[in-house]
Amino acid sequence: MKADNTSPFRMARRAAQMNPSVIREILKLTEQPGVISFAGGLPAPETFPVEAMREACARVLRDAPQAALQYAASEGYAPLREWVAADLGRHGLRVDADQVLVTTGSQQGLDLVAKVLIDAGSTVLVEAPTYLGALQAFAPMEPRLVGVAGDGEGPRIDAMAAAARAADARFFYLLPNFQNPTGRSMGEARRAELVAQAEAIGLPLLEDNPYGELWFDDPPPTGLAARNPDGVIYLGSFSKVLAPGLRLGYVVAPRAIAGKLLQAKQAADLHTPGFNQRVVHEVIRDGFLDRHVPTIRARYKAQRDAMLAALDRHMPPGVRWNKPAGGMFLWVELPAALDATRLLPRAVERGVAFVPGAPFFAEGPQANTLRLSYVTANAAQIETGIAALGAVVRVALEDVA
Numbered sequence: 001m002k003a004d005n006t007s008p009f010r011m012a013r014r015a016a017q018m019n020p021s022v023i024r025e026i027l028k029l030t031e032q033p034g035v036i037s038f039a040g041g042l043p044a045p046e047t048f049p050v051e052a053m054r055e056a057c058a059r060v061l062r063d064a065p066q067a068a069l070q071y072a073a074s075e076g077y078a079p080l081r082e083w084v085a086a087d088l089g090r091h092g093l094r095v096d097a098d099q100v101l102v103t104t105g106s107q108q109g110l111d112l113v114a115k116v117l118i119d120a121g122s123t124v125l126v127e128a129p130t131y132l133g134a135l136q137a138f139a140p141m142e143p144r145l146v147g148v149a150g151d152g153e154g155p156r157i158d159a160m161a162a163a164a165r166a167a168d169a170r171f172f173y174l175l176p177n178f179q180n181p182t183g184r185s186m187g188e189a190r191r192a193e194l195v196a197q198a199e200a201i202g203l204p205l206l207e208d209n210p211y212g213e214l215w216f217d218d219p220p221p222t223g224l225a226a227r228n229p230d231g232v233i234y235l236g237s238f239s240k241v242l243a244p245g246l247r248l249g250y251v252v253a254p255r256a257i258a259g260k261l262l263q264a265k266q267a268a269d270l271h272t273p274g275f276n277q278r279v280v281h282e283v284i285r286d287g288f289l290d291r292h293v294p295t296i297r298a299r300y301k302a303q304r305d306a307m308l309a310a311l312d313r314h315m316p317p318g319v320r321w322n323k324p325a326g327g328m329f330l331w332v333e334l335p336a337a338l339d340a341t342r343l344l345p346r347a348v349e350r351g352v353a354f355v356p357g358a359p360f361f362a363e364g365p366q367a368n369t370l371r372l373s374y375v376t377a378n379a380a381q382i383e384t385g386i387a388a389l390g391a392v393v394r395v396a397l398e399d400v401a
């Protein structure tokens with residue numbers, strides 16, 4: 001592939017797999033003044049602990065300025081790795097600090113895992129639908145992506161087993177807690193059976209857990225890696241509990257893989273900014289998150305409730321949605337005759353935006369679905385925005401009737 005007709009550069013085959021993020025294109029459309037957007041995937045900025053960060057930055061620059069500004073180890077800042085290992089231990093995943101690889105956001109974890117585990121043409125299983133950023137991280141490695149059908153609780157075990165039998169899959173990428181985009185969560189029985197079945201058929205799992213701490217009433221059941229540490233790679237992130245601009249996440253992998261991930265990490269960016277790692281460790285070392293995260297949970301829960309109530313009030317019959325028990329998103333299914341992508345421009349005209357569900361499917365997109373984020377709009381905006389969306393859906397239903 002030529003960069004263009006006059007350029008001497010020839011692009012690698014994988015570059016053809018790097019497509020503009022559909023969501024970024026959509027966000028441009030929705031970032032017009034006066035539009036209430038449920039489209040973004042951003043945490044609420046009011047939750048960022050600005051003062052704690054300011055103080056921690058000052059302490060790091062006072063106590064260890066040169067070390068904080070110097071090149072550092074690719075594995076990550078040792079005290080932060082110890083903190084992560086201890087925290088995972090509290091959640092039932094027993095790991096040593098030397099198994100924790102600090103990454104530049106969990107997005108980098110997805111990229112590193114893709115580089116280490118995917119050959120061109122090999123099969124990777126993903127949920128249907130799944131996190132778009134993972135599809136983007138995997139695609140340049142040229143896998144065959146297979147979507148595993150699910151229900152309100154996550155992927156179906158029989159569908160996973162059938163997909164794994166049909167192809168020698170490298171791994172199954174999963175979001176057990178408050179999934180992006182659907183907000184759905186796997187219950188205890190589903191987790192136990194899924195991990196047992198995957199182990200029985202020799203299917204490795206990649207568990208991505210950026211939202212697990214954002215539960216509303218009860219913490220979710222034990223994660224997947226804790227049930228079979230040898231068969232699961234785990235990705236964690238500080239983006240949703242502190243701030244995404246820090247670009248701080250981590251990978252915990254079985255030892256056989258961890259060494260390769262570290263080599264891939266070195267090649268990618270040498271290390272995640274040491275300054276950020278030290279500042280975050282300084283913020284969280286004394287139990288800060290135990291005080292801070294409950295405030296995020298309470299805020300997001302109230303916003304979820306406002307959106308559920310508004311949907312009840314304004315959506316016409318035939319529209320269905322779930323009730324997420326945590327996280328940032330909920331998932332709407334319109335009547336089958338409607339296409340959410342075609343509805344979007346009309347919604348924006350009426351001052352409300354969402355993300356159509358289709359791009360979240362690796363194959364067989366469900367055109368009548370859409371994702372709503374409830375965390376960046378306040379209750380009044382949620383009411384106004386959902387009323388507008390309800391009106392758009394009503395008109396569209398009359399059009400197809």
Ligand SMILES: Cc1ncc(COP(=O)(O)O)c(C=O)c1O
Nearest residue numbers: 105106107131180237239244249
């Ligand atoms: C499911 C999922 N995984 C990973 C990421 C990437 O997060 P980060 O790189 O900020 O840790 C996101 C961000 O929205 C996400 O929703």
